[in-house]
Amino acid sequence: xxxxxxxxxxxxxxxxxxxxxxxxxxxxxxxxxxxxxxxxxxxxxxxxxxxxxxxxxxxxxxxxxxxxxxxxxxxxxxxxxxxxxxxxxxxxxxxxxxxxxxxxxxxxxxxxxxxxxxxxxxxxxxxxxxxxxxxxxxxxxxxxxxxxxxxxxxxxxxxxxxxxxxxxxxxxxxxxxxxxxxxxxxxxxxxxxxxxxxxxxxxxxxxxxxxxxxxxxxxxxxxxxxxxxxxxxxxxxxxxxxxxxxxxxxxxxxxxxx
Amino acid sequence: xxxxxxxxxxxxxxxxxxxxxxxxxxxxxxxxxxxxxxxxxxxxxxxxxxxxxxxxxxxxxxxxxxxxxxxxxxxxxxxxxxxxxxxxxxxxxxxxxxxxxxxxxxxxxxxxxxxxxxxxxxxxxxxxxxxxxxxxxxxxxxxxxxxxxxxxxxxxxxxxxxxxxxxxxxxxxxxxxxxxxxxxxxxxxxxxxxxxxxxxxxxxxxxxxxxxxxxxxxxxxxxxxxxxxxxxxxxxxxxxxxxxxxxxxxxxxxxxxxxxxxxxxxxxxxxxxxxxxxxxxxxxxxxxxxxxxxxxxxxxxxxxxxxxxxxxxxxxxxxxxxxxxxxxx
Amino acid sequence: xxxxxxxxxxxxxxxxxxxxxxxxxxxxxxxxxxxxxxxxxxxxxxxxxxxxxxxxxxxxxxxxxxxxxxxxxxxxxxxxxxxxxxxxxxxxxxxxxxxxxxxxxxxxxxxxxxxxxxxxxxxxxxxxxxxxxxxxxxxxxxxxxxxxxxxxxxxxxxxxxxxxxxxxxxxxxxxxxxxxxxxxxxxxxxxxxxxxxxxxxxxxxxxxxxxxxxxxxxxxxxxxxxxxxxxxxxxxxxxxxxxxxxxxxxxxxxxxxxxxxxxxxxxxxxxxxxxxxxxxxxxxxxxxxxxxxxxxxxxxxxxxxxxxxxxxxxxxxxxxxxxxxxxxxxxxxxxxxxxxxxxxxxxxxxxxxxxxxxx
Numbered sequence: 005x006x007x008x009x010x011x012x013x014x015x016x017x018x019x020x021x022x023x024x025x026x027x028x029x030x031x032x033x034x035x036x037x038x039x040x041x042x043x044x045x046x047x048x049x050x051x052x053x054x055x056x057x058x059x060x061x062x063x064x065x066x067x068x069x070x071x072x073x074x075x076x077x078x079x080x081x082x083x084x085x086x087x088x089x090x091x092x093x094x095x096x097x098x099x100x101x102x103x104x105x106x107x108x109x110x111x112x113x114x115x116x117x118x119x120x121x122x123x124x125x126x127x128x129x130x131x132x133x134x135x136x137x138x139x140x141x142x143x144x145x146x147x148x149x150x151x152x153x154x155x156x157x158x159x160x161x162x163x164x165x166x167x168x169x170x171x172x173x174x175x176x177x178x179x180x181x182x183x184x185x186x187x188x189x190x191x192x193x194x195x196x197x198x199x200x201x202x203x204x205x206x207x208x209x210x211x212x213x214x215x216x217x218x219x220x221x222x223x224x225x226x227x228x229x230x231x232x233x234x235x236x237x238x239x240x241x242x243x244x245x246x247x248x249x250x251x252x253x254x255x256x257x258x259x260x261x262x
Numbered sequence: 263x264x265x266x267x268x269x270x271x272x273x274x275x276x277x278x279x280x281x282x283x284x285x286x287x288x289x290x291x292x293x294x295x296x297x298x299x300x301x302x303x304x305x306x307x308x309x310x311x312x313x314x315x316x317x318x319x320x321x322x323x324x325x326x327x328x329x330x331x332x333x334x335x336x337x338x339x340x341x342x343x344x345x346x347x348x349x350x351x352x353x354x355x356x357x358x359x360x361x362x363x364x365x366x367x368x369x370x371x372x373x374x375x376x377x378x379x380x381x382x383x384x385x386x387x388x389x390x391x392x393x394x395x396x397x398x399x400x401x402x403x404x405x406x407x408x409x410x411x412x413x414x415x416x417x418x419x420x421x422x423x424x425x426x427x428x429x430x431x432x433x434x435x436x437x438x439x440x441x442x443x444x445x446x447x448x449x450x451x452x453x454x455x456x457x458x459x460x461x462x463x464x465x466x467x468x469x470x471x472x473x474x475x476x477x478x479x480x481x482x483x484x485x486x487x488x489x490x491x492x493x494x495x496x497x498x499x500x501x502x503x504x505x506x507x508x509x510x511x512x513x514x515x516x517x518x519x520x521x522x523x524x525x526x527x528x529x530x531x532x533x534x535x536x537x538x539x540x541x542x543x544x545x546x547x548x549x550x551x552x553x554x555x556x557x558x559x560x561x562x563x564x565x566x567x568x569x570x571x572x573x574x575x576x577x578x579x580x581x582x583x584x585x586x587x588x589x590x591x
Numbered sequence: 592x593x594x595x596x597x598x599x600x601x602x603x604x605x606x607x608x609x610x611x612x613x614x615x616x617x618x619x620x621x622x623x624x625x626x627x628x629x630x631x632x633x634x635x636x637x638x639x640x641x642x643x644x645x646x647x648x649x650x651x652x653x654x655x656x657x658x659x660x661x662x663x664x665x666x667x668x669x670x671x672x673x674x675x676x677x678x679x680x681x682x683x684x685x686x687x688x689x690x691x692x693x694x695x696x697x698x699x700x701x702x703x704x705x706x707x708x709x710x711x712x713x714x715x716x717x718x719x720x721x722x723x724x725x726x727x728x729x730x731x732x733x734x735x736x737x738x739x740x741x742x743x744x745x746x747x748x749x750x751x752x753x754x755x756x757x758x759x760x761x762x763x764x765x766x767x768x769x770x771x772x773x774x775x776x777x778x779x780x781x782x783x784x785x786x787x788x789x790x791x792x793x794x795x796x797x798x799x800x801x802x803x804x805x806x807x808x809x810x811x812x813x814x815x816x817x818x819x820x821x822x823x824x825x826x827x828x829x830x831x832x833x834x835x836x837x838x839x840x841x842x843x844x845x846x847x848x849x850x851x852x853x854x855x856x857x858x859x860x861x862x863x864x865x866x867x868x869x870x871x872x873x874x875x876x877x878x879x880x881x882x883x884x885x886x887x888x889x890x891x892x893x894x895x896x897x898x899x900x901x902x903x904x905x906x907x908x909x910x911x912x913x914x915x916x917x918x919x920x921x922x923x924x925x926x927x928x929x930x931x932x933x934x935x936x937x938x939x940x941x942x943x944x945x946x947x948x949x950x
Binding site: 287289290292293294296297298299300301302303304305307308310311314315317318367368369370371372374375379380390393394395397398399400401402403404405406408409410411414417418421451454455458482483484485487508511512513514515518519539540543544547552555556558559562563565566569570572573577 | 646647671672674675677678679681682683684685686688689692693695696699700749750751752753754756757758760761762766767769770773774775776777778779780781782783784785787788790791792795796812815819843844845846848849866869870872873874875876879880901904905908916919920923926927930931934935938
């Protein structure tokens with residue numbers, strides 16, 4: 005059920021400010037694509053255009069095409085709510101619903117879609133928590149608030165919540181930046197498992213992480229401060245890290261970059 | 263700049279003093295004394311309020327020839343004073359409950375409108391206007407209620423009577439709409455700005471990431487509000503409502519101008535009559551002698567206790583919700 | 592299409608669900624059209640059934656619109672979308688429902704109040720003018736209000752400020768907790784109860800007569816907890832690093848409070864005090880019990896009955912003649928204007944003095 009994404013000529017704006025400029029790329033199904041680049045280069049913004057979350061920020065605006073298999077996410081008549089159900093997202097800081105229990109957090113998306121049968125919810129919650137490698141840690145306290153878990157557990161809870169609705173694509177916006185190294189490792193392992201079922205796009209500031217988890221890597225940069233971010237190149241991760249075709253990429257990766 | 267002057271002003275304390283940890287400078291002692299003294303004065307005032315109100319109330323109740331709690335009359339003069347708070351308690355509670363039933367849903371609606379629905383350009387001026395409206399004195403609401411609202415409600419009441427008069431509660435015999443229900447409506451309008459303003463503040467504080475979590479699951483706007491905004495804001499809305507309820511219970515002038523009081527408990531809320539604690543004090547005060555004033559003080563004490571109970575209940579509800587509030591997650 | 596359990600598998604048998612990104616939607620003109628139809632139907636039924644109050648017309652129209660959008664959206668777009676639409680309409684209606692009375696309140700006050708409001712009205716008292724006669728003014732009430740509110744502020748502001756400082760800077764232990772609790776209790780005191788308290792002590796027990804000062808004491812009781820609360824909030828906003836930086840330089844605590852903490856939060860504290868003043872300015876009930884309301888000018892708040900603006904409004908309303916109604920509205924307008932100006936200035940100070948956070 006993983007899907008391929010084709011982006012062409014995509015621009016995103018915050019009010020009058022253009023945040024990313026004319027991005028085109030393809031993202032392969034059942035693979036992990038990492039976005040790297042300096043802060044403020046628009047990689048998170050770009051990620052949020054892939055499930056139409058960009059437009060919920062005040063002043064956010066997008067033009068261009070994002071094809072999910074053959075359907076344009078920004079086509080006329082497309083419902084952003086339906087898009088977000090198809091393209092799941094995990095955020096930088098773990099954000100379980102504070103007023104819900106662990107169980108309810110995972111079941112939240114399903115309940116939205118109208119399944120209320122207790123037995124089915126139970127099944128899916130267990131499967132999703134297992135899928136997020138969290139089941140064994142929480143199975144005895146499913147009715148406790150999700151905010152009582154550790155940061156790493158909370159993040160895996162959010163991943164479980166995202167995969168419970170069986171999306172086609174999973175977007176991750178620096179999912180490990182608020183976590184300690186052990187929890188980071190757990191999430192990275194999980195990404196490796198999840199990519200067999202989902203198309204995964206991950207934004208990361210950690211170059212080693214990009215090298216470890218991704219199949220393909222995209223490097224973003226901005227021409228100057230105040231200018232919009234651009235896609236510099238996208239290629240097999242190995243090539244990006246060993247022999248990139250653009251000088252700027254090599255400079256950034258080897259740390260020779262302002 | 264302040265630092266340098268302060269340092270040059272005060273000579274460095276001797277080492278022994280700073281190590282002892284209890285350096286008692288006169289300045290510190292005076293300042294602590296002053297500020298602690300203020301706190302103590304506040305406590306003394308509270309204690310005095312309770313004590314004196316109780317004392318005068320005991321004087322009044324011991325002179326009451328009828329049951330203070332159940333009597334349907336207020337006659338605190340003469341040799342056979344007979345007065346009771348039954349009507350007042352009934353009227354106060356009923357009008358405040360009506361007010362809250364109308365005001366809280368509407369206020370939550372407006373607060374959501376301002377925080378999540380209104381066009382951005384409109385939202386912050388609207389919030390500002392609501393804050394200003396919260397400051398309009400209650401006597402102005404009273405004046406408007408008596409001279410504008412009352413004449414406009416007769417038609418509505420007649421209509422309600424036609425369709426719902428059979429319930430008894432909503433029957434209406436005509437005449438000026440100076441009833442407990444009108445009081446409830448006016449109180450609702452009066453507490454609307456304050457409840458809205460506090461609720462809006464809470465809704466705006468909902469962390470963006472909770473809302474985005476719901477959005478990313480494919481929630482519609484309403485579902486986002488139901489999943490993340492309302493649960494987060496619930497205790498805030500409760501305390502806002504209690505604030506409003508406190509005002510409604512103790513409101514004097516808006517009731518005194520609108521209600522046409524009597525000392526009967528009628529089944530119909532639309533027909534004139536009834537009374538509230540505060541309204542009764544205001545309208546009976548000018549013709550009361552010392553004993554009559556004591557009687558009014560006794561009823562005021564009951565009002566005080568009721569508002570205390572309401573506030574206490576609010577605090578309990580909020581404390582119980584804290585575990586799930588996630589305010590500092 | 593099961594979600595994988597702990598074992599891994601490469602090929603999942605996927606009954607490919609067709610993507611449903613597009614949903615059938617209502618055309619754009621549908622909702623405005625529905626609103627117009629509902630409005631027409633509301634007015635129609637109103638006219639046909641001979642309902643004399645426009646309130647009912649509006650209610651019918653609103654109900655029809657809400658039910659209509661729900662049914663239409665549920666049929667075309669699905670139940671979830673319909674619930675979303677329903678919530679949107681309900682929120683809009685709540686807003687409109689509230690705007691009407693509040694706007695009417697302001698409009699009536701301004702329209703009816705400006706009738707007799709002029710220089711003469713502001714500079715004369717009622718004197719011996721019979722109540723039913725036009726003329727007279729609010730000068731004595733303005734003087735009374737200013738004096739009573741001024742005295743109340745002189746009592747309540749320092750006490751409230753120091754109490755808040757105690758609670759934030761020194762307050763630990765039982766006394767502080769007790770004070771916090773009773774500040775909360777005090778916030779809930781109905782204004783008429785504060786009036787009764789001063790009545791019982793000052794007039795019934797100590798035997799003084801009504802005066803502006805008696806009213807000021809009751810107003811101070813109402814003002815104190817408000818000042819404590821707002822000042823507390825402001826002091827808590829001062830970052831601890833600032834206090835520690837100052838203490839680490841060897842500055843004594845009381846000087847740290849006076850020189851660092853208070854100046855940092857001065858804007859917010861001023862705003863809080865001004866909002867509290869605005870609130871007690873409109874209080875009528877305690878003034879009714881303690882100041883009584885004189886018709887002539889009494890400049891001495893410590894002796895004899897005075898007048899105050901809210902009480903003046905009430906008494907003029909009680910007279911029940913057209914001329915006194917006009918005066919009541921005009922005085923209400925003066926009162927609102929005064930309170931609004933206080934509010935605007937207070938919020939202006941808050942905005943101007945606000946720490947420039949972030950960008």
